[in-house]
Every structure is written in C-alpha cells, then in structure tokens.
Amino acid sequence: MEQLLHYVWKHKMLPLGELTTTDGRVVEVLDPGLHNRNAGPDFFNAKVRIGGTLWVGNVEIHLKAGDWYHHGHDRDPRYNNVVLHVVSQADMDVKTQDGNYLPQMVVQIPPSLKDNYDELLHADQYPPCYRIIPSLSRLTTHAWMAALQTERLEQKTEAIKRRVERCNGSWEEAYFVTLARNYGFGINGDAFEQWAFNVPLHAVDKHRDDLFQVEAIFMGQAGLLQLESIPERYQADALNEGYFARLRNEYQYLAHKFSMQPMDFTPWRFLRLRPQNFPHIRISQLASLYYERKAGLSALLECETIDQLRRLLQTHVTPYWETHFLFGAESPRSTKKTSASSANLMIINTAIPVLFAVGRHRQREDLCDRAFDFLDQLKAEQNHIIRMWQECGLEVKTAGDSQALIQLKKEYCDRKDCLRCRFGYEYLRS
Numbered sequence: 001m002e003q004l005l006h007y008v009w010k011h012k013m014l015p016l017g018e019l020t021t022t023d024g025r026v027v028e029v030l031d032p033g034l035h036n037r038n039a040g041p042d043f044f045n046a047k048v049r050i051g052g053t054l055w056v057g058n059v060e061i062h063l064k065a066g067d068w069y070h071h072g073h074d075r076d077p078r079y080n081n082v083v084l085h086v087v088s089q090a091d092m093d094v095k096t097q098d099g100n101y102l103p104q105m106v107v108q109i110p111p112s113l114k115d116n117y118d119e120l121l122h123a124d125q126y127p128p129c130y131r132i133i134p135s136l137s138r139l140t141t142h143a144w145m146a147a148l149q150t151e152r153l154e155q156k157t158e159a160i161k162r163r164v165e166r167c168n169g170s171w172e173e174a175y176f177v178t179l180a181r182n183y184g185f186g187i188n189g190d191a192f193e194q195w196a197f198n199v200p201l202h203a204v205d206k207h208r209d210d211l212f213q214v215e216a217i218f219m220g221q222a223g224l225l226q227l228e229s230i231p232e233r234y235q236a237d238a239l240n241e242g243y244f245a246r247l248r249n250e251y252q253y254l255a256h257k258f259s260m261q262p263m264d265f266t267p268w269r270f271l272r273l274r275p276q277n278f279p280h281i282r283i284s285q286l287a288s289l290y291y292e293r294k295a296g297l298s299a300l301l302e303c304e305t306i307d308q309l310r311r312l313l314q315t316h317v318t319p320y321w322e323t324h325f326l327f328g329a330e331s332p333r334s335t336k337k338t339s340a341s342s343a344n345l346m347i348i349n350t351a352i353p354v355l356f357a358v359g360r361h362r363q364r365e366d367l368c369d370r371a372f373d374f375l376d377q378l379k380a381e382q383n384h385i386i387r388m389w390q391e392c393g394l395e396v397k398t399a400g401d402s403q404a405l406i407q408l409k410k411e412y413c414d415r416k417d418c419l420r421c422r423f424g425y426e427y428l429r430s
Contacts, residue, residue, distance in 0.1 A: 020312030025051035057083035148404035160233030223265030375400035
C-alpha cells in the first residue's frame with residue numbers, strides 16, 4: 001500500500017483542502033520531485049513551501065512514521081537532506097542522522113483510488129483496465145504507445161550491448177548472435193543464442209567460400225552431428241544416406257584444426273514445432289545466409305528500404321535439406337525459403353533493434369530514425385497478445401503498434417505494474 005501512497009504524491013492526488021504538517025504549518029506542494037526507484041529517498045529535488053518558506057530537497061514516504069526507524073534512515077546520511085516526511089499515520093516524531101527533526105505531513109489514500117487499484121489487481125478479465133480503453137483519447141493512446149515502442153527498442157538495445165560485451169566488443173559477432181537467437185522463433189531462442197556464441201566466426205571465415213564446410217561447422221557446433229542427437233528410428237537411414245557421415249567427418253577434421261567443441265544437443269526443442277522450424281532447417285538457412293555474405297553488419301546498415309532488408313534476409317536451405325527435416329527422415333521436396341511472415345519477424349526482432357542499437361552507439365540519429373520508420377512501414381504482428389488488445393478496442397495497424405503492446409503486456413500487465421502504466425493512470429483516476 002505504500003506504493004500507492006507514492007502514486008498519490010507523484011501525481012498530486014492530494015486532498016482539496018489545506019495541507020498542513022503535524023505541527024500545524026501550511027504546506028504547498030509546488031513540485032513532487034523525481035521518483036527514485038533505487039536506493040535513497042523516494043523523491044529527489046521536490047519543491048514544497050512549508051509555513052511560508054520554500055524548501056528544495058528530497059521527500060520520503062512511509063505508511064507509518066515509525067518506518068523511518070525500521071528502515072534505518074535515522075542512521076543514513078543520505079536522508080539528511082529530506083525536507084518532508086509524508087505518512088498515512090504519524091505515530092511518532094522522527095529525526096535525521098544529523099539530529100534534525102523532520103516536518104511530517106499526513107496524507108490519506110483516496111478511497112476511490114484504493115478501490116480502483118484493488119479492481120486492477122484482482123480483476124478476472126484480462127487486461128484488467130479493459131473498460132477504460134474505449135474512452136481514451138487518440139492523443140493519450142498514441143503518446144503512451146510511442147513511449148512503449150521506444151522503451152522496447154531501448155530494452156533490446158541493452159540485450160545487444162550485453163552480447164557485444166560477451167563478444168569482446170565485436171558488434172559484428174553480436175549481430176550474428178542476435179540474428180541466430182531470433183532464428184529460434186521463441187522456443188529455441190536460448191538454444192540458438194548458446195549455439196551462436198559457440199560458433200568461432202574467425203574459423204568459419206577461413207572456409208567461407210565452401211558452403212559444405214560452413215554447414216559442417218554450424219551443424220557440428222550445434223551438437224547435431226552426434227549420432228545420439230538423431231531419433232533412433234532414423235539413425236540407420238542417416239548413416240546409409242551418407243550426407244550425415246560426410247558432414248561429421250568434415251566437422252571432425254575442422255574441429256581438430258580449430259580446437260572446437262560442440263555444444264550439448266539436448267537444449268534443442270522439437271515438440272510442437274512445425275518441421276520448417278526444426279533447428280536443422282534454420283541452421284542450414286543460416287549457413288546459406290552466411291555463405292552468401294548476407295549475415296554481415298555492414299550489409300544490414302546499407303539497407304535503406306524494407307524491400308532491401310527482405311532481400312538481404314531471404315535465404316534457403318542447402319540441397320540435402322530440400323528433401324529432409326531431420327537426418328535420415330525424408331520429406332517432399334521444398335526449397336524451404338524464408339517465408340514472408342518469417343522475414344517480417346526477422347526484420348522486427350533483429351534488423352530494427354540492431355539498427356537502433358548501432359545508431360545509439362555511434363550517435364547516428366539517421367539509423368535510429370530509420371529503425372522507427374521501418375516499424376511504421378511494416379504491418380502489425382498477429383498473435384494472441386495483439387488480438388487481446390484489439391478486442392479491448394485499440395487500433396493496431398503497424399509493427400510499431402504491435403511492438404508497443406507486446407511491451408505493455410510483458411512489462412506492465414504481467415507484472416501488475418499498473419501504477420507505472422498510463423492506461424492504469426486513467427483507470428485509477430476515473
């Protein structure tokens with residue numbers, strides 16, 4: 001409930017009557033300050049007039065005044081510059097570490113706000129704020145979705161920066177890892193990222209002109225050239241066909257040459273996957289992409305249109321996989337090219353975030369702007385999250401809209417973080 005009291009202070013949802021300290025001095029709140037979610041006072045640089053004197057400093061908020069002592073603020077010099085202690089119950093006077101008594105003001109949470117907050121937390125229908133959404137203005141909706149879209153790109157940028165650190169500062173390798181992760185399309189995302197970190201690109205580059213060798217390294221480092229990785233019913237056919245044995249022999253030679261070790265094959269998932277999403281197919285597509293020199297960062301940065309991006313990310317499997325989904329398991333012939341929907345997802349989840357991240361890193365606003373432009377040009381994704389918001393009355397047209405709403409669902413709704421959500425704000429004040 002203290003979190004809700006923070007919310008009352010932050011949005012100045014204070015009683016309409018005169019505000020006073022516990023010792024009777026009139027309080028005027030000019031600026032509630034900047035909400036601090038880290039260690040230290042709850043609000044920085046607030047401006048309050050107390051008894052006619054203007055104070056600029058920090059504000060601390062508790063349900064009970066005694067919490068000041070329970071939390072050890074009386075022994076912490078960071079709280080010496082607190083100018084006002086806001087509480088729901090002033091059960092005692094409090095002093096700072098340097099011995100000064102703090103002015104305290106009692107603020108109660110409005111009953112309507114508490115009731116609405118309880119509804120949001122305990123509503124059966126999802127999202128809990130569905131009733132308010134049709135009444136929101138286009139300006140409110142657009143402003144919040146634009147902020148969420150940027151927040152999602154910032155979040156993906158941080159993930160890419162962490163990959164750059166793991167790749168010893170190489171943005172080229174971090175792009176390959178990001179590309180590979182998104183070839184997992186969710187279910188195998190973690191496994192593909194683990195695999196990509198296990199692929200020594202410096203070694204692959206020495207054999208880049210030989211697609212067979214590229215595929216041998218890719219499949220071998222994935223652990224998929226171990227006989228145990230093949231379902232038992234297909235093992236005999238895989239050995240008889242010869243392609244598996246040729247790849248395995250080539251990989252063993254290259255692994256010895258470059259001191260490579262395969263990853264454990266058990267993280268790969270096949271259950272409830274469409275065959276075209278099997279790891280073997282995706283890895284073969286990545287091998288072709290890499291062989292054709294279409295998996296490099298410079299090639300991505302040169303793309304200025306969506307069509308150029310689609311052509312860049314368009315790929316296919318090697319000949320063996322045109323008639324197989326697993327080693328030894330034949331299937332009807334198909335080139336298994338990247339589908340239009342898969343290409344769009346790769347653009348949304350790989351190309352655009354990398355463009356934005358590189359733009360931030362190199363301080364190139366043109367790359368950041370291009371990322372936003374691409375999101376506006378692509379149609380919205382279609383999944384259960386987007387359909388849920390559409391059923392609530394939200395208009396979802398572009399990939400920027402769908403990315404914003406995915407961010408809203410995952411980072412706010414799923415965490416019941418309604419107090420940071422602008423839709424939640426409108427619901428609480430209704």
